[in-house]
Amino acid sequence: MSEPEVFERIRDEIGKNDVLLFMKGTPVFPQCGFSAAVVDVLSQLGVKFHGINILVDPDLREGIKEFSQWPTIPQLYVKGEFVGGCDIVREMFETGELEQMFKEKGVSLADAA
Amino acid sequence: MPMQADDIIRLIKEGIPGAEVEIQDLAGDGDHYAATVISSAFAGKSKIQQHQMVYGALGGRMGGVLHALKLTTMAQRP
Numbered sequence: 001m002s003e004p005e006v007f008e009r010i011r012d013e014i015g016k017n018d019v020l021l022f023m024k025g026t027p028v029f030p031q032c033g034f035s036a037a038v039v040d041v042l043s044q045l046g047v048k049f050h051g052i053n054i055l056v057d058p059d060l061r062e063g064i065k066e067f068s069q070w071p072t073i074p075q076l077y078v079k080g081e082f083v084g085g086c087d088i089v090r091e092m093f094e095t096g097e098l099e100q101m102f103k104e105k106g107v108s109l110a111d112a113a
Numbered sequence: 114m115p116m117q118a119d120d121i122i123r124l125i126k127e128g129i130p131g132a133e134v135e136i137q138d139l140a141g142d143g144d145h146y147a148a149t150v151i152s153s154a155f156a157g158k159s160k161i162q163q164h165q166m167v168y169g170a171l172g173g174r175m176g177g178v179l180h181a182l183k184l185t186t187m188a189q190r191p
Contacts, residue, residue: 034181070161071168071176087184088160 006063018107019049020077022064027051034086035074041093046109047102079105115143116179121171128170129154139183147183156188 014020019042025031027039027049042049054061054073061073068075068082076083078101083089092098102109122134125148132152139145148167155163163186168175175182 065176069165071173073176082161084161084164088164091160091185 004059004063004066006059007067009060010064010067013050013052014077014080017050017077018079018105019047019102021049021051021074022054022060022077023051023074024053024055026053031055032073034072037086038074038076038089041089041098045093045099045102047107078102078107116174117143118146121146121148121179121182124172124174125150125167125170128172129166139181145181146179147185149185149187151187151190153188155186160186 021027021035021038021042023030023032023035023038025035030036030039039051052060054064064073064075065071070082070085072085074086074089076085076089083098083101084092089098092101099109118136118138122136125134126132129150129152132150132154134151135149137147139147150163150167154166158166164184167184167186171179171182
């Protein structure tokens with residue numbers, strides 16, 4: 001079975017963006033509380049990230065769930081690696097693991113928005 | 114379509130035998146839940162793998178009929 005075409009696009013985006021958030025809505029205007037929570041965490045840490053609004057792209061919306069084997073949005077990718085959804089990101093933020101991970105991966109935390 | 118808390122607990126326990134499951138209906142609307150799942154089967158697994166096991170037990174309902182489930186997983190009680 002060949003893989004969906006959308007996987008190619010997903011890999012391309014993950015490769016281009018060190019910190020990438022597949023989300024509902026945009027970073028400025030999240031359209032779901034879970035997506036908003038992850039945006040909030042990243043903003044508090046001062047991490048620059050790229051947000052992709054899956055609501056305007058049905059192929060991507062279904063494709064990313066298959067790609068990650070993860071059934072929900074948001075989904076955070078850091079340096080090509082799937083970190084998790086809202087619950088995991090929030091938990092890692094509270095324990096300090098998230099900040100640690102960004103530092104270990106060489107992601108800049110300066111210039112908080 | 115909302116899901117009953119009892120159904121969620123049953124599915125998780127069927128998928129992860131021996132798991133302890135606590136569930137809260139956050140909004141009182143049968144559509145926004147918080148679940149804590151404690152199972153020795155989580156030992157040595159990453160958070161992502163732990164959550165994927167729970168999603169697996171829910172058999173594709175997560176993100177479908179089950180809109181919102183705030184999930185906390187742990188291998189043993191803190």
